[in-house]
Amino acid sequence: LLCGGVGGAKLARGFELLGDSVEMPVVVNVGDDFEHLGLHISPDIDTVLYTLSGQANKKQGWGLEGESFRALERLNTLGGEAWFQLGDLDLATHLLRTQMLRSGRSHSEITEYLRDRLEIRSKVVPATDQKLRTELETDRGTLDFQHYFVKEQCSPRVSGIRYVGAESSMIPAALATMPANSFDAVVLAPSNPFLSLAPILVIPGMIDRLRELSAKVIAVSPLVGGKALKGPAAKLMRELGFGATTGSWAELLRTTYPNLVTHWVLDTSDQNEAEMLRESGAAVITDGIVMRDDSAKARLAEALIARGAVDA
């Protein structure tokens, strides 16, 4: 499973809930990572770890359940940068990760360590161990991802996106060393195509490696009825000249990554879009893709396995 934060983490949890019959390593975007207050923050990795360990703050979509913000309040009082809400409990993760990075451990090693401590069954793999950062060209200048997403609340108009460092990044060792045809499927989570999936797929060698690992690549739509399940996917698609429909999402993936996706998963409410995609010869599955609770997550994961296995 390739994913970003919330939507991808939910689907990862769905697969995890199916138990030992499913082995699903999760490859997570690191383009949102940044250094803040001297700490290294990996928001998507943490969202996946917290979601898979059942500790995520579901309402907020990031951070931990039962969180408090006393350190942040104090920081604010002292005039420090308090726009990025680091919770007291969440801070422990950032402190430890930063310390481990400084002592020479890699992101993969640290993530593996945290996964083990949090007793998560699925492998969680940072998309790369190298520094790769998503940067947006906007009407308010060049912004790094968290300044655009959190500080500016995604309001600037975006004209371009760069994945700085991508050319010299490498795919994770865990993926590189797996034997070919190891998987029944590669799943692209219902994550933002520009902000979550692109910074993974842009890593040199990633797409070829995914093709070697499985003949089947299933893409789950991040849009339902032309609206993003979460975040600025629809807004960005419009601003970057694609329409904000499920059909234009499919077109975007098809033109950016030719012949990658073999199966498309659309929400049942997007029947017209599904029909149009089918007419172009694509294998399309429609199902309920909104994952409101754990049972919906597991049900979608199960449906992908059952129906993705049917060659259309």
Ligand code: FO1
């Ligand atoms: N998102 C926000 O909208 N506001 C925040 O203050 C915020 C703090 C935060 C702290 C730790 C963390 O791991 C994630 C946090 N996020 C926050 C979410 C994060 O910026 C984005 O959700 C992801 O990067 C997008 O997938």
